[in-house]
Amino acid sequence: MAPLANIRVLDLTRVLAGPWCTQNLADLGADVIKVERPGTGDDTRGWGPPYLKDQQGADTSEAAYYLSANRNKRSLALDFTTDAGREVVLALAAKADIVVENYKVGGLKKYGLDYASLKQINPRLIYCSITGFGQTGPYATRPGYDYIIQGMGGLMSITGEHDDLPGGGPQKAGVAVSDLMTGMYASVAILAALNERHSSGLGQYIDMALLDCQVAMLANQNLNYMTSGQVPKRAGNAHQNLVPYQVFEVEDGHLILAVGNDTQFASFCRLINMPELVEDERYRKNAGRVVNRDSLIPLLASVMKTRRRDTWLADLEASNIPAGPINTIDQVYADPQVIARQMKLELPHPAAGTTPMTASPMRFSDTPIQYRNAPPMLGQHSEDILREELGWGDEQIAALLGK
Template identity: 65%
Template structure:
């Protein structure tokens, strides 16, 4: 997507000072950047965000050689400007304070209390800019008995209950707890943090008042269990793992085909009848053990193996064609090759290619937010380490080239 004029950027009037690294914080910052905010990513001199080195795979240049930019880093850092800065140094701390005075939002994900010793905590920066929106992201929040613990997504998925309801049934082969295939507590914390920042900015615009936002991965992981939480709170019974099956509906699960897997999501008895008729087994609809959903749930251990054998006789696409024609909800389980070749994904423009200074073009997934007046734009590639240090220090703070070089000699930038 081409860059939008300033008046087409929802957050074109907002500047974000991003002191975060890895995923939850950068994901929030990337959302804000996609919506037009000027995001300045502050990184350690010589090293940068940890995820720059989380490869392979790496971005490749025009000759097919690996660059130093890991694909993991590329996923969460487009549309930002990168500066390198040693915030442990007095000079670096003063630069952060100067940048914060010209920013609307500060994002950080340091350990609880770590920035206070540098004078870069909310209480300190609020003195510099009273209407500042300051968002801290940690594993467990700013208070409570676990506040000083480091928070890792995998651990949070287990501790927050997600893995207790994810994975195959304990009584089946491969049964047991399973984490998600992506770092969901990190990503969802980034999403919740985005919402909180936008709400705080709206409040500031009405009242002139800034505020502090305390985001915790554990809080988010617990909150996002949604109806599973309320199922437990209403019944007192902890939900169990059902793998790809449903506790209350049969069949509502995955099935292996001759060449892959499909999802069949039968929601009523009519859809079930059409499913087994499409499979050449109409007698399964009149069998009293399977005729109604309550009976199918009761006899799932008998019915599901029969249905599995039926589905294995055809390919994935043959089943999808037959079931769509019969009005039975279904879908494929695609690998990412198939995802990015899917005509709907292509039509929605989810893959974007952006020119990159070392990689020729970088292939990314664009923002899923479709907005008629202020569409998100993928205009800047994930920046090289420190790519914009001189630009920011000179353009925003008025430092001369000699002053910048003096800071570089002292390894402050």
């Protein structure tokens, strides 16, 4: 039995934050029914190229972006703005454990699909709304997009090279981290509500906002500001609180050196034949190294340029000093550790034969993740859902789906 076997999720989300949440639930064994607009479906189905190739090498309609967040779900193509479509969603919600939606604030109320309405027919329902700014506050009605949230939430103010260096200035992360982190927080909140329901017997409403999650995920940078009154600035590839903990240029490229404590720093100084640095009061402790980074880093940078990357990595590992390469994504999937952890897999796909997938990082000793389905094609399971979940016959299905 998967951890969430027998849990039913009605997924009214699209793009990334909501689908990332519901893919987590699906990977954990929940039966996730993804309700999509007929004809177009989830917006990300068209967010390409690249698209998944069919067995003849031609593009399918499935964008790689969509594939990344919709594994293990079933797709129901349904227009719930019609009376017939709305009744189907209501019937499914009555049997669901969880509803996840990411429409604008109040967007589902006019269809009777808001929490207050659905709670009347299913008091055990856990209902999670994901929006840019939450259900309250002066920005509640604004649309929220990851890129904007990264800027508003402070991430871009601390990401990128120093302003006075070439290439300096605000920089977004390489993936939609606000969306992804909100999806993760939403997953945790839903599971907590599911556990609480064992005690109360009742569901509850969960209000998730991208901006809230972006602010929360600044972690140590939040407390750096709150405790010092100093606004953190961009530090490029250096760390605000640890030194040396950054990218260094080496003879044939770059590597990451991540000295996390004073013992590691002493080992590093022995490795580079500069034991005098450990005796220098400016550098002996991390606090001193942070304050005096401008004098220390040039000394280390000069030494790091004297050896090739792989030589450094071998020597650093032998000395128990954390370090690593900066891999391109193709190198990631060729890495022996990534291969050993089986982070890439293939799932059968009706249009392409198979589709590549990145595995879930959640590993269980007794109830492992089950990769049941590739991300569904639009409406792939419509007939099955209507027949199996609602007991509809052929005529009813044909009338609704226009077949």
